[in-house]
Each structure stands twice: as structure tokens, then as C-alpha cells.
Amino acid sequence: MPQFEVRWSDAGRIHRRRVDAPDAQAVAAAAGLRAQQVLGVERVADARSVRAGGRADRFPLRLFSKELAVLLGAGIPLLEAVATLREKESSVSIAGVLHGVEQHLRAGDAFSTALRAQPRAFDELYTAVVSSAERTGQLREALDAHSRYLAWVEALRDRLIGASIYPLVLVFAGSAVVMFLLVYVVPRFAGLLDGMGGDIPAGSRALLFVGAWTGAHPQLALTLAAMLLTAPWLAWTQPGVRDRLLAAMWSVPGTAGRLRTVALARLYRTLSMLLTAGVPISQALRTANGVAAAPLRAALEAATARIDRGERLSDAMLHEGLTTPVALRMLRVGERSGSVGPMLGDAASFYDEELARLTEVVTRLINPLLMLLMGSLIGGVVVLMYLPIFQLMDAVQ
16 A cells, blocks of 8 residues: 655644555545645655665656656646656656645645655755746746756766766776785785795785785775775765865866866856746855855855845956856846846856866876876786795896
8 A cells, every 4th residue: 555644733733654545635534634734745655665676766857847848838737747747657756756746736835835845856946946937937948947957967977977987997996906916816925935034025025914914814805995995985975074075176286277167167057047047146146055066155155145235246256256257258248138147058158168178187187097006006016926036036046
């Protein structure tokens, strides 16, 4: 039987619980509540779905925006369009989110209110765009713009992931070779060279000692190696560590300027989407602060304060260092023509090539360095392993 999460009001307080019911209409009765108490009902993934998939499916926000914009453009009412998307959805968790949105719409709530009731699926940026589009009557255009924005973000992410695949493969392959040498090959050389005693060079003696230990504790050695390889990823998942690493990258000469340009391009694209959807400038800046790069957030807050005091957007962003020469001129042209949003989008597109060049430069720099590092590591193990044999041959001659 499907499981639903019901929210209801009792004595001025809001409560939540999960109940099993044949459909959404039967949830109130199953929970022992009056229909007037129920604030919202959302279908959740059942236990079998979670066990099969390991976790609830991630909500496809870009696809939802694109499909909903197409349906609205075809003249289908909003409620019917959301119901259509729910009916075609095969994922239980995603269908549950759409069912919750549909229930709010049937209750007469605004679309933005229905989205805010699903914070795990719809972020603040998305709900701000929809809320402003509702006031201007341009919901389809706003959804289409947000879909293009998410497509750009996904293309950026895919480009960075694609650039990192080869270095990761190189690191794991090189680490596997080193561990094979330490666990399987070096211990056998250690037994072979035991009789040489003090004639073994210090570096080779240290390698043979490590090899003897890894040969005696192979499982522990492999576990430690796996922990060392996964430690960077685990550290990156910690927000505090990630922010410090990003701040350090912004201070590296040669890359700081490019990273700033890429971050500004994303900021311009976000502001362009919000302003085009009708979001006021101050609110757009505050909303964009949540997706801006961490080194830009303090300056963005200061620029927002300047806007609140009555300054123009171009002057506020110039004083806080949030412009480039190209973006500043485009922004001032947009202010004179009343098209700030589109101009910011053009400024972001101008720097897309900068991102492509940055990815290429980083790839060309990191790949040779990693190859040199892994080659030196593997070659050093081999040389230290054979060095005692070469000395023994010289002594015999």
C-alpha cells in the first residue's frame, strides 16, 4: 500500500507523520484527522523502492522545467500539466513530489507555494523565479529560461568531470601498480636479500622493511591504501574543508583570475535569469548569493546594501569588484536601454570561452604532472629494489 506524509494543524502547531493509505484522498481518514486539519499530503517512496535503488531518485529539475514549459506553451492549464507529468513518471519518489505539488494546486495554492512545500526538490532560486513569473504572467518563459540555465550548469559540471576522468584513472592505476610491487614483489626480494646485511643502501633497506610489513599484512596495507585514496574525496564532501581548499585555489597566481572570471560568469547568468523573470534587483542579488562562489559572497552582500541605498547596479558592482571591463560596459548599456537581464546573459556568454580555455589549461598542466609523479614513484620503487643486486654484482666482479 502506498505511504504518504501528512501535515496537519492542531492547536496552532503543525505536525507531520507517515501513514499507509490506498490514495491521497484516504489519508485523512487513515490518520484519524478531519479534512479541515490537513495542510498537505505528499506521497513518499515505499520501502521496496528505497531498498532497490538505495535512495530516492533525485528530482530532475531541468527536465521538469523543460517539459512543463512545453505543456504550458501548448495551452494546457498548469494543474493539468503537473498531473500529466506525474502520470507519466515511473519513479515513485519523483511521482510523490509531483503529487504533493498537484495537491497544493488543487487546494487553490499558488504554484510557488506548492513548490516551497517541497524544499528537497525545488531550491530557493527556482521558487524565486516562479514566484516572480506568476506576478508577471510569464511562467512558461521563466521555466524555459531556468531550463537553459540548468543545462548550462550541467554542461559546466560535465566538462569539469570529463577533464578529471583521466587524472583519476592515472592515479588509481599508478597506485595499483605501487601496491602490487609492495605487497607481492618487494617481500620476495626482501627474503632474497636478507643475507646482505649492512651492505644494502639505506633507501633500499627502508623499502624492503616496508615490503616485508606489507607482505605480512596485505589486507591491512590494502585498506590503508584505499583510505589514502578516498581521503581527498571525503575531505571535499566537508563544506568547511571544501571552502578552505577553494579559497586556497583562488590565491594561486595564474589561476585566481580565471577562477574569478568563471565565478562571475555564473553570477551574471544567475542574475540574468532572475531579472528576466521579473525578480527585483535586491531580491535577485540576495537569491544569487546562495549559488555564488564563496569568495564573492561578502562583496555581493555589500553590493546589495548599496542597491538598497539607491545606487545603480553597475556602480554597486563596480565598487565591490564584481565586474569585468566587458561586463561593466554591457551592464551600463542594459541600464540605459532597460534590458539589464539580457545584457548580463550576454556578458556571461562572452566568458564561456574563458571557461573552455581554463579547463584545457588545467588538463594540460595536471596530466603531465601526474604522469611524472606516478612514473617517478614506480620507477623509484623498482630502482631501490634492484640497487642491492647491482651492488652485489659489482662486488662479485
